[in-house]
Amino acid sequence: MTPPLLLRGARQLLTLRDAEEPRRGARMQELGIVPDGSLLAINGLIEEVGSTRRVVNLSKARGAAVMDASGCVVLPGFVDALVDIPMTGQAAPFLEHGTTALRCRNAPGKVLRYLKKLPWLDVAEARAEVAGLDILSPLGAASVAVRERIDAGEAIALATAFDGCGVRTHNMQAAIALACLYMGLTAAEAITAATINAAHAIGLAGVIGSLDPGKQADVIVLQAPDYRQIPYHFGENLVRAVIKKGRVVYQRGERTWDGV
Numbered sequence: 001m002t003p004p005l006l007l008r009g010a011r012q013l014l015t016l017r018d019a020e021e022p023r024r025g026a027r028m029q030e031l032g033i034v035p036d037g038s039l040l041a042i043n044g045l046i047e048e049v050g051s052t053r054r055v056v057n058l059s060k061a062r063g064a065a066v067m068d069a070s071g072c073v074v075l076p077g078f079v080d081a082l083v084d085i086p087m088t089g090q091a092a093p094f095l096e097h098g099t100t101a102l103r104c105r106n107a108p109g110k111v112l113r114y115l116k117k118l119p120w121l122d123v124a125e126a127r128a129e130v131a132g133l134d135i136l137s138p139l140g141a142a143s144v145a146v147r148e149r150i151d152a153g154e155a156i157a158l159a160t161a162f163d164g165c166g167v168r169t170h171n172m173q174a175a176i177a178l179a180c181l182y183m184g185l186t187a188a189e190a191i192t193a194a195t196i197n198a199a200h201a202i203g204l205a206g207v208i209g210s211l212d213p214g215k216q217a218d219v220i221v222l223q224a225p226d227y228r229q230i231p232y233h234f235g236e237n238l239v240r241a242v243i244k245k246g247r248v249v250y251q252r253g254e255r256t257w258d259g260v
Contacts, residue, residue, distance in 0.1 A: 002246045003216070004064035007040045009052050010074035010153050013037025016210040017049075022133045022155035022200040028189040031227065033160065037074065037150050040064065041217035041246035069246065072240060073227050075100065075191065076210055078172035079198035081135045082159035088114045093170040095120050098220040098239040102125060103251035104201040120242065120249040128203030135201050137161035138178035147184030157201035158193040173230060173238060182230040185226045215218050217246035
């Protein structure tokens with residue numbers, strides 16, 4: 001049983017709530033921002049999300065371990081919708097850069113078994129078939145007319161397309177920055193594509209991708225005062241902490257997960 005955790009005082013808490021379907025068109029701008037937001041996780045699941053004043057005064061929050069997110073942006077863990085990981089040693093940097101779920105294509109059996117044992121990662125092998133939802137990587141092949149497609153009501157998900165050879169970045173923050181620079185996405189659209197839409201793309205949106213009560217408490221804390229600054233920190237890792245199923249599994253400079 002995972003002890004209760006109270007993540008409190010985020011400058012911006014991005015919930016991306018109520019997304020039973022991939023966000024399309026103008027809805028990709030909707031991040032569900034809670035200023036001065038807090039989140040309570042109990043037994044690995046999100047119990048409450050809302051204003052700090054309300055959440056910290058809940059009876060359920062009494063005795064919970066507290067993580068201070070003052071001055072930070074808090075959002076769902078990144079979902080990398082398409083990677084190839086040929087060797088086990090290439091997995092850990094995904095955690096350090098805020099990825100808590102991914103779809104792994106063409107992994108050797110030994111690597112796939114290793115990934116599925118990692119307590120900080122959800123792994124999907126097959127792509128979920130969602131009409132009108134494309135997985136794009138600004139770090140891989142160039143994508144054409146993405147801005148026009150979004151304006152026409154299509155949905156997209158982002159991925160690094162990491163393959164350990166040609167594309168070697170584990171950083172979904174870089175994918176967000178490049179999507180804004182080269183694909184014409186806004187910061188909000190890129191974050192949507194890297195979280196809830198990517199969760200839909202790998203078939204796990206029922207449990208991850210947004211900060212809805214009842215979903216897994218997969219959360220990242222970014223050292224930035226505003227989500228719109230994320231694309232401007234290209235090549236930098238803003239991750240201060242990663243929470244997986246209500247447990248702190250990474251704090252800057254320190255992995256705190258056990259096992260393989």
